[in-house]
Amino acid sequence: MGKIAEWLYERVPISGEQLAELTNEPVPNHLKRWWFCLGGTPAYLFVVQIVTGILLALYYQPSTASAFESIRYITEEASFGWFLRSMHKWAATLMIAAMILHQMRVYFTGAYRKPRELNWMIGMSLLMCTLLIGFTGYSLVFEQLSYWGATVAANISDNIPIVGPLGKQLLLGGDEYNARTLSRFYILHAAVLPTTLMLLVILHIAQIRMHGVTEFPEPDDEPSAPKHFNFFPDHMLTELTLGLVLMIILCALAVTLPATMGPKADPLTTPEVIKPEWFFYVSFRWLKLFSLSFAVISSGFIVGAMFVWPWIDRVLRKVTGIEEISVYVGIVGTFLLIGLTVWEAVVAH
Numbered sequence: 001m002g003k004i005a006e007w008l009y010e011r012v013p014i015s016g017e018q019l020a021e022l023t024n025e026p027v028p029n030h031l032k033r034w035w036f037c038l039g040g041t042p043a044y045l046f047v048v049q050i051v052t053g054i055l056l057a058l059y060y061q062p063s064t065a066s067a068f069e070s071i072r073y074i075t076e077e078a079s080f081g082w083f084l085r086s087m088h089k090w091a092a093t094l095m096i097a098a099m100i101l102h103q104m105r106v107y108f109t110g111a112y113r114k115p116r117e118l119n120w121m122i123g124m125s126l127l128m129c130t131l132l133i134g135f136t137g138y139s140l141v142f143e144q145l146s147y148w149g150a151t152v153a154a155n156i157s158d159n160i161p162i163v164g165p166l167g168k169q170l171l172l173g174g175d176e177y178n179a180r181t182l183s184r185f186y187i188l189h190a191a192v193l194p195t196t197l198m199l200l201v202i203l204h205i206a207q208i209r210m211h212g213v214t215e216f217p218e219p220d221d222e223p224s225a226p227k228h229f230n231f232f233p234d235h236m237l238t239e240l241t242l243g244l245v246l247m248i249i250l251c252a253l254a255v256t257l258p259a260t261m262g263p264k265a266d267p268l269t270t271p272e273v274i275k276p277e278w279f280f281y282v283s284f285r286w287l288k289l290f291s292l293s294f295a296v297i298s299s300g301f302i303v304g305a306m307f308v309w310p311w312i313d314r315v316l317r318k319v320t321g322i323e324e325i326s327v328y329v330g331i332v333g334t335f336l337l338i339g340l341t342v343w344e345a346v347v348a349h
């Protein structure tokens with residue numbers, strides 16, 4: 001052992017074998033297919049968000065007087081500011097899309113069932129946290145749609161029974177959007193929510209390490225063929241390739257479709273059309289289809305049911321005797337999700 005290695009070993013007494021043991025989790029063969037390892041994708045994109053977010057924060061000023069101007073400066077004057085902003089925006093979009101795809105993979109393969117129910121709930125918390133980061137980020141630009149989007153969201157919160165009005169007060173720092181609001185969005189977007197997300201990711205990965213990923217027998221495998229391969233370096237290489245492809249897609253999107261700016265927020269002029277970001281289209285269309293209180297309560301019910309889905313699934317399978325009942329529910333849910341999103345995207349109001 002060299003002198004430096006010896007010095008280090010005395011202070012951090014972990015041997016090479018112990019380190020290999022720690023990182024070399026055997027991975028089931030089905031994880032050689034990229035759609036089974038979509039979980040790594042949101043993790044990559046989250047790192048991109050942190051790096052680009054820190055760089056944007058060097059210029060961003062969270063006050064109603066200067067937020068819009070600071071974003072204009074980033075977009076039009078700061079070196080590569082437009083690129084950083086576009087990467088941040090597209091990585092957010094891809095992160096949410098990747099999470100939905102990962103969740104669908106987990107759902108349709110039944111990988112949330114015993115003993116992984118808690119990890120499914122951690123995953124649902126990750127999804128909620130990411131959506132909130134998206135919402136608060138959108139509000140920081142202080143353009144018309146950020147201002148009116150936040151106002152609509154605060155009014156929706158007001159309709160949530162019991163905790164809603166308090167939630168609105170906490171979010172806005174008063175009865176309506178005011179000089180304190182933007183700094184609240186900023187602290188949530190740049191500190192509270194990303195820290196929460198990071199802690200949740202640690203819990204999520206810890207649970208994966210405790211249980212391993214779900215085993216799916218390959219139908220045409222020889223019974224004697226090995227059923228696992230090494231995490232390091234085999235699976236690591238799959239993840240790195242995925243990350244590289246992702247970075248190419250991300251850069252291409254940022255360069256060809258860079259982030260733009262709408263008109264500055266004007267509290268006195270309600271825009272003719274208020275639209276949130278695409279990932280809220282489904283909830284927005286739902287709100288327009290029903291009365292506000294019904295839409296809010298039913299949305300809460302649906303999200304609550306998604307949280308405890310592993311147990312609902314168990315009861316449904318027992319009662320109906322249909323083993324794949326969750327697949328049918330999932331197909332209906334997916335069509336509803338896509339249908340409502342496309343509907344909201346194509347109509348003006």
Ligand code: HEM
Pocket residue numbers: 036037038039040042043046099102103106111112116119120121122123124125126127201204208212213214
């Ligand atoms: C920041 C977001 C997320 C990250 C970084 C992440 C990461 C991962 C990773 C790396 C895996 C290992 C297998 C794979 O790659 O698919 C995994 C598995 C899993 N994830 Fe996620 N995930 C996230 C969000 C979610 C969401 C939204 C859900 C569901 C609501 C979820 C539920 C699960 C479950 C139950 C497993 C175990 C799957 C199995 O055993 O096959 N995750 N996650």
